[in-house]
Amino acid sequence: SSLMDAAFQVFTGWRDGLHQRTWTRSGFDLDLSVDPERCSIAAGSRVRTGLGTGVVEGVEEETGKVWIDYEGGARGSWYVTPGQLADVTVLESPGQATARSAQSCASALGKVSRELFSELACSSRWNPVQDTALVSELNALCERRGILPSNVRPDTLEREVLPGAVMRYITLAKRELGRWTDQSEQDLRDVACAGCRLAVLKVVNDHIAKILPFIGNGFGHAPRPFSASTVLVSHHAASGPGSKPLDQAQQ
Numbered sequence: 001s002s003l004m005d006a007a008f009q010v011f012t013g014w015r016d017g018l019h020q021r022t023w024t025r026s027g028f029d030l031d032l033s034v035d036p037e038r039c040s041i042a043a044g045s046r047v048r049t050g051l052g053t054g055v056v057e058g059v060e061e062e063t064g065k066v067w068i069d070y071e072g073g074a075r076g077s078w079y080v081t082p083g084q085l086a087d088v089t090v091l092e093s094p095g096q097a098t099a100r101s102a103q104s105c106a107s108a109l110g111k112v113s114r115e116l117f118s119e120l121a122c123s124s125r126w127n128p129v130q131d132t133a134l135v136s137e138l139n140a141l142c143e144r145r146g147i148l149p150s151n152v153r154p155d156t157l158e159r160e161v162l163p164g165a166v167m168r169y170i171t172l173a174k175r176e177l178g179r180w181t182d183q184s185e186q187d188l189r190d191v192a193c194a195g196c197r198l199a200v201l202k203v204v205n206d207h208i209a210k211i212l213p214f215i216g217n218g219f220g221h222a223p224r225p226f227s228a229s230t231v232l233v234s235h236h237a238a239s240g241p242g243s244k245p246l247d248q249a250q251q
Helices: 002-016 082-087 096-108 114-121 128-145 154-175 182-189 191-218
Strands: 019-023 029-033 046-049 052-059 066-070 077-080 089-092
Touching: 002 114, 002 191, 019 052, 029 052, 077 082, 114 191, 128 154, 128 182, 128 191, 154 182, 154 191, 182 191
Parallel strands: none
Antiparallel strands: 019 029, 046 052, 046 089, 052 066, 066 077
């Protein structure tokens, strides 16, 4: 399906560590390349420009603009054009240990084909309790770290999200008779399986984020600011009338 095709593209980009998302000072999300072959300055480098000191988020492939998250000041990243790169001073390169860890986990996910992806990510394999546990734990990490869900790398997901998601799932499942199964718990422990499912949820979330402001206007309310990269929603939660993002649906 087109949903699964789009989700598989999201998954492979996340797995290979070639893209990440940034929140700009203009008030919108932007997907950037962090591919070393495309970045004139390595993503993660600490740099100094005429606007101050910050960390390189990545490069906009269409324009060649390098986006930088500056320390202090206005929230969100801003860019330097290719013609301004000569005025950028690199203060510190990204840590090699972090890069090795990410590459190791990406290698473990490399065997996920398009066919296997559909099998691991499909809604018949996942239930709303699993989705709730996974998304809630991911959002909790992002809130603590001040990062976007799309930028949580596979090794971080495996180490810092999935253990808590499993415990959260067990707790939630006990409240809903028949929800817990050993297979469901094992799927949450598996970084490949959880990563595939998150890719589907991200695509669904992006689609819903685009129409929420119009829904708000239709009811005579000012549209509530909503970022597809800050609130993930469950495919199950999104499929019914009156559905809400998971963090709101649980309230």
